Amino acid sequence: MRILILGGTGFIGPHQVRYALSRGHQVTIFNRGRQKEAWPGPVEELLGDRNTGDLKSLEGREWDVCIDNPTTLPFWVRDAAKVLKGKVGHYLFVSTISVYDRNDRPADETAPLAAYEGADPMAETAQTLAKSLALYGPLKAVSEAEARRQFGEAATTIVRPGLIVGPGDETDRFSYWPVRLANPGARWGAEVAAPGDGADPVQFIDARDLAEWIVRMAEQRTPGAFNATGPARPMTTRTFLDGVASGVNAAPKLAWIPTAFLEAQKVNAWSDMPVWIPGQGETFGFHRRSIARALKAGLTYRPLPVTAADTLAWFRTLPAERQAKLRSGLTPEREAALLAAWKAAAKG
Structure with missing residues (x-):
């Protein structure tokens, strides 16, 4: 097929390009040309900027x-x-x-979407979005509706990924755990602070699994909306950390710290404790989204230990100054203080 990829040089884009080439497709990417990649085959690159409406290089093509x-x-x-x-x-x-408009219950793709409540969604810019991350979900919902309106229900596929992880993740929202578990007694102490009681669910997807499935969905031209996260079967935080540890050949000593104590210490889910979200209350359903439709449509997954090992190997190729400052998770100093506070509280 002739495949046009808008982007193509971000997180999942390069994986899409390489997989599409491996399957014999002709690939064109459209972006601002700021990131260069070495491709294993011919890739046409068209330059433009969607922020400014510069789409001239796409004109007259099919x-x-x-x-x-x-x-x-x-x-x-x-x-x-x-x-x-x-x-x-x-x-x-x-x-x-x-x-979705709420996360307090498990739901599938038919659940209500977040409502945009501003004056004009078409007037929103990257600057306004940066000022209010709360707009992210509602604007994505409007974008979905616009895609269907413009291209038609039968010719539109909506993919809704969960947390995207793996090699190339510059947010460290997953990378923190392979790095942390592989380094006991180095930058951090020997004991690892872990969130909750280990029973909370987690969902995530390796960028390579997502990218490759998207290409296969493009080949099939399967319409509709699909929650694209994983793993295939429910996973707890404890099983998640066990899988990461296995992938990086670690045997960490985990200190499970109750959610209420973490909240009292202002340790935030997702950012300070990456991947994890409390599995109770208003976030009960966040990591319990149904993926039945995506599984039926052929979504498959690498084993977690493979993702963890590959992520750590990639992270270790980064410059030393980048490795020294993770963008998510607890700093060694903050983790040490948290563990000390928890031990003191536990003693009474």
Whole structure:
């Protein structure tokens, strides 16, 4: 097929490109040209900027499928459709699991989406989104609706990934754990602070599994919305950390710290304790999203230990100054203080 990938040089894009090439497809990527990649085959790169509406390089061309990776703003979909409508056979939009309006119960793709309550979603920009992350889910929901409106229900696929992890993740929202568990007694102490009681659920997906499945969905031109997270079977935080430890050949001493104590110490889920979200209350359903539709549509997963090992190997290729400052998780000093406070509280 002739595949157009909007983006192509971010997190999942390079995996899509390489997988599509391995399956014999012709690949064109469209982006601002700021990140260069070494591809294993011919890749056409078209330059432009969706923020400024510069889509001229897409004009007068046709593709079988368009994969839209980076869109967070509805006007990006609208403007792309002005050039691509009638020129692509199928449009695959990468949305987010955060598109739903509530997270307090398990739900599938039919659950209500977050409502945009501003004046004009098409007037929202990267600057306004940066000022209010609460707009992220609602604007993705509007973008989904715009994709369907422009390209039609039968020719539109909506993919809603959960937490995307693996080699190349610059957020460290997963990388923290392989790095932390592989380094007891080095930068950190021998004991590892772990969130909750180990029974909370976790969901995530390796970027390579997501990217490859998206290409297969593009080949099949399967319409509809799909929650794209994993693993295939429910996983607890304890099993998750065991899997990471196995992948990095570690035998960590975990100190499970109750959710209430973490909250009292202002240790935040997701950022200070990556991957983890409390499995109770208003976030009960966040890591319990149904993935039955994606599994039926062929989504498959690498074993967690493989993802952990590959992520650690990638992380260790980064410059020393980058490795020295993780972008998520607890610093060694803060973890030590947290553990000391928990031990003191436990003694009474």
